[in-house]
Amino acid sequence: MKFNEFLNHLSNYEPGKDIELIAKEYGVKEVIKLASNENPFGTPSKAIECLRQNANKAHLYPDDSMVELKSALAQKYKIQNENIIIGAGSDQVIEFAIHSKLNSKNAFLQAGVTFAMYEIYAKQCGAKCYKTQSITHNLDEFKKLYETHKDEIKLIFLCLPNNPLGECLDASEVIEFIKGVHKDCLVVIDAAYNEFASFKDSKKHLEPCELIKEFENVLYLGTFSKLYGLGGLRIGYGIANANIISAFYKLRAPFNVSNLALKAAVVAMDDDEFTKKTLENNFSQMQLYKEFAKKYDIKIIDSYTNFITYFFDEKNSTDLSEKLLKKGIIIRNLKSYGLNAIRITIGTSYENERFFTEFDKILR
Amino acid sequence: MKFNEFLNHLSNYEPGKDIELIAKEYGVKEVIKLASNENPFGTPSKAIECLRQNANKAHLYPDDSMVELKSALAQKYKIQNENIIIGAGSDQVIEFAIHSKLNSKNAFLQAGVTFAMYEIYAKQCGAKCYKTQSITHNLDEFKKLYETHKDEIKLIFLCLPNNPLGECLDASEVIEFIKGVHKDCLVVIDAAYNEFASFKDSKKHLEPCELIKEFENVLYLGTFSKLYGLGGLRIGYGIANANIISAFYKLRAPFNVSNLALKAAVVAMDDDEFTKKTLENNFSQMQLYKEFAKKYDIKIIDSYTNFITYFFDEKNSTDLSEKLLKKGIIIRNLKSYGLNAIRITIGTSYENERFFTEFDKILR
Numbered sequence: 001m002k003f004n005e006f007l008n009h010l011s012n013y014e015p016g017k018d019i020e021l022i023a024k025e026y027g028v029k030e031v032i033k034l035a036s037n038e039n040p041f042g043t044p045s046k047a048i049e050c051l052r053q054n055a056n057k058a059h060l061y062p063d064d065s066m067v068e069l070k071s072a073l074a075q076k077y078k079i080q081n082e083n084i085i086i087g088a089g090s091d092q093v094i095e096f097a098i099h100s101k102l103n104s105k106n107a108f109l110q111a112g113v114t115f116a117m118y119e120i121y122a123k124q125c126g127a128k129c130y131k132t133q134s135i136t137h138n139l140d141e142f143k144k145l146y147e148t149h150k151d152e153i154k155l156i157f158l159c160l161p162n163n164p165l166g167e168c169l170d171a172s173e174v175i176e177f178i179k180g181v182h183k184d185c186l187v188v189i190d191a192a193y194n195e196f197a198s199f200k201d202s203k204k205h206l207e208p209c210e211l212i213k214e215f216e217n218v219l220y221l222g223t224f225s226k227l228y229g230l231g232g233l234r235i236g237y238g239i240a241n242a243n244i245i246s247a248f249y250k251l252r253a254p255f256n257v258s259n260l261a262l263k264a265a266v267v268a269m270d271d272d273e274f275t276k277k278t279l280e281n282n283f284s285q286m287q288l289y290k291e292f293a294k295k296y297d298i299k300i301i302d303s304y305t306n307f308i309t310y311f312f313d314e315k316n317s318t319d320l321s322e323k324l325l326k327k328g329i330i331i332r333n334l335k336s337y338g339l340n341a342i343r344i345t346i347g348t349s350y351e352n353e354r355f356f357t358e359f360d361k362i363l364r
Numbered sequence: 365m366k367f368n369e370f371l372n373h374l375s376n377y378e379p380g381k382d383i384e385l386i387a388k389e390y391g392v393k394e395v396i397k398l399a400s401n402e403n404p405f406g407t408p409s410k411a412i413e414c415l416r417q418n419a420n421k422a423h424l425y426p427d428d429s430m431v432e433l434k435s436a437l438a439q440k441y442k443i444q445n446e447n448i449i450i451g452a453g454s455d456q457v458i459e460f461a462i463h464s465k466l467n468s469k470n471a472f473l474q475a476g477v478t479f480a481m482y483e484i485y486a487k488q489c490g491a492k493c494y495k496t497q498s499i500t501h502n503l504d505e506f507k508k509l510y511e512t513h514k515d516e517i518k519l520i521f522l523c524l525p526n527n528p529l530g531e532c533l534d535a536s537e538v539i540e541f542i543k544g545v546h547k548d549c550l551v552v553i554d555a556a557y558n559e560f561a562s563f564k565d566s567k568k569h570l571e572p573c574e575l576i577k578e579f580e581n582v583l584y585l586g587t588f589s590k591l592y593g594l595g596g597l598r599i600g601y602g603i604a605n606a607n608i609i610s611a612f613y614k615l616r617a618p619f620n621v622s623n624l625a626l627k628a629a630v631v632a633m634d635d636d637e638f639t640k641k642t643l644e645n646n647f648s649q650m651q652l653y654k655e656f657a658k659k660y661d662i663k664i665i666d667s668y669t670n671f672i673t674y675f676f677d678e679k680n681s682t683d684l685s686e687k688l689l690k691k692g693i694i695i696r697n698l699k700s701y702g703l704n705a706i707r708i709t710i711g712t713s714y715e716n717e718r719f720f721t722e723f724d725k726i727l728r
Contacts, residue, residue, distance in 0.1 A: 001547065001548055001581055001607060001608065001611075002548055003464045004466075007464060007611055007615075018431065021427075021431075033424075036424075036425050038423050038424055038425065039423045042421075042423050043423045047419075048420050051419035051422060051624070052415075052419050055407065055412045055415035055416050055419070056406055056407050057406075057407065058407040058411060058412070058594050058596045059402050059403045059407045059593035059594060059596060060397075060400075060596045061400050061402065061589075061596060062598075063382045063385075067382065067385075088617075091617055091618075091619070092617065095617060099368070100367045100371060101367060101368065102368075103368055117617075117618075121617075124615065183365065184365055186365065216365065217365055229422070231423055231424060231425045232422045232423060232425060232426055232622055233622045233624065234621070234622045243365060244365065247365075250374040250375075250488075251488065253452075253455055253456065253459060254481075255455070256452065257598070258596055258598045258622055259596035259597075260415070260596065260624060264422060
């Protein structure tokens with residue numbers, strides 16, 4: 001059977017075996033997963049309670065207007081419901097953005113190393129990818145590339161802070177940069193981890209309400225997968241002016257998010273105790289990862305998020321990842337990003353200690 | 365901001381107000397929802413238990429290999445894991461099928477009145493829609509249209525039984541029909557409600573394993589939203605030969621289904637007591653809807669699924685739907701399908717009695 005031509009340019013799916021199952025196959029007693037930037041404190045207790053209470057409503061289709069969650073987000077961010085679209089993870093909003101703006105005749109711009117899905121989704125549209133030479137976000141390079149290919153570039157991704165590297169631009173420089181971008185070019189601010197950056201340094205804080213008031217071409221992405229501990233439920237959102245949201249709605253399938261996710265997200269947003277604990281633990285534990293790196297002369301980039309990336313010179317990241325896996329510790333090998341590096345999610349103090357103990361043995 | 369040209373041909377989203385909220389606004393004490401073909405017995409108790417037990421795992425990303433659910437489906441249907449793709453509802457698999465086969469230069473074929481999303485998703489690709497003149501599935505008309513536009517038609521939808529009309533073709537005639545379809549044309553068998561039809565009449569039963577063994581161009585769609593009582597969790601599946609599944613995987617976003625949905629689906633599949641009760645109730649209660657129709661001289665089509673459609677001559681379906689809504693009874697007005705008809709989900713005996721009582725008053 002023949003399929004649409006564009007599928008020929010997409011790589012074949014490799015049904016990766018669940019890494020947790022692999023670790024178990026090694027016969028380890030305990031698996032510590034520091035690979036997916038999940039919340040180390042688990043699901044917020046209020047969300048657990050909500051899920052348990054609503055488990056008996058799993059047969060009912062979601063309220064497709066999503067008015068309850070939209071209203072809660074609108075209140076939080078001082079925006080209107082018409083400025084919001086809910087996605088199955090902020091990933092799905094990235095798909096909407098790409099499918100509405102990109103095609104085989106135009107291009108997008110991103111940092112040298114950033115969230116892999118931008119490029120993967122964009123390939124579905126056949127759009128060209130411009131990347132900065134720097135692996136981290138360097139706005140001078142962004143500007144140069146943008147100016148050179150202005151007519152072609154219709155979408156720019158800024159990942160703030162950047163996954164999988166952890167660096168974060170200041171809000172003020174982001175705003176200055178956007179001023180130089182043509183109104184027909186959509187600037188996507190992927191703020192999946194921005195709460196972490198804002199907590200560490202208020203200069204990194206991005207306020208969607210101000211962004212969309214000033215710029216008609218900005219899309220702000222948020223998620224419940226990281227700070228709010230709901231990664232398994234697949235729920236995130238996009239905030240932009242109503243024209244953009246309305247275009248995205250044309251691409252959205254009805255009932256794109258489960259009813260339990262909608263309900264849990266509303267209560268997770270309110271669990272200040274949980275988010276405070278998460279943020280405080282994250283940066284106090286981050287300090288230990290920095291000290292560990294220093295001790296072993298491992299290169300790092302100062303991280304503004306809930307993971308840290310260790311860069312290696314001589315040692316091989318694949319080899320190190322394998323060795324950790326055999327000890328039941330799962331981290332993310334960044335070889336597929338072209339880096340000899342590993343990304344480690346900051347866990348609980350117990351999980352981090354286990355990592356330090358095992359990694360110490362491996363590095364010696 | 366300009367968006368991709370194809371978006372101009374898509375209609376604007378109308379953020380429909382939740383109908384349940386409207387009913388509540390009418391000040392009714394009790395809302396009876398017979399509009400979305402949800403399971404009247406709610407969520408299966410085994411699934412509720414599973415959701416409650418796993419609520420504290422909502423922070424963990426789903427196992428993206430979905431091996432547990434795939435293996436359970438593979439065992440049930442005597443197929444291989446490589447023949448299966450899981451979607452956020454079978455709707456999402458319909459999207460994969462359309463996006464992989466259709467484009468602005470080809471066409472698809474469907475019954476005169478059938479599941480609205482086929483046409484809506486296909487519009488995103490700019491494909492032409494051929495419909496039979498008959499509103500129900502008439503294979504002679506399908507054949508004629510197919511033969512006339514053979515070079516153009518690359519996808520055929522058969523909804524068995526048909527939503528929103530309820531009729532169902534025999535498996536043997538479906539198989540004969542597919543034999544006449546070119547191997548490059550994908551035949552999508554939407555079996556979202558097929559368990560109901562099979563229960564009523566074994567001649568309607570479609571066996572995916574046999575279909576995909578005989579035909580390399582058949583996609584069988586199943587869902588957990590109807591018989592299995594998990595509509596709110598958004599989970600369904602497609603079964604086809606491995607080449608088709610592999611093409612669809614290129615279009616699938618990672619983590620397209622929530623971890624709780626994956627877990628609940630596995631246990632819901634096993635809840636034979638629940639499905640038996642659902643099926644028995646459905647057809648015994650269906651009898652009452654037939655008798656009611658006869659009493660009021662309302663036209664019906666014999667229904668093989670969990671809803672029944674009432675057709676009106678003089679009375680207006682919109683007016684009737686409004687009147688029922690004011691009494692707290694929500695059914696589906698089929699005006700948007702161009703029919704002066706309403707679709708009523710078969711509920712519990714209590715719910716159905718409430719419908720009969722109120723509808724009786726309205727019709728008098």
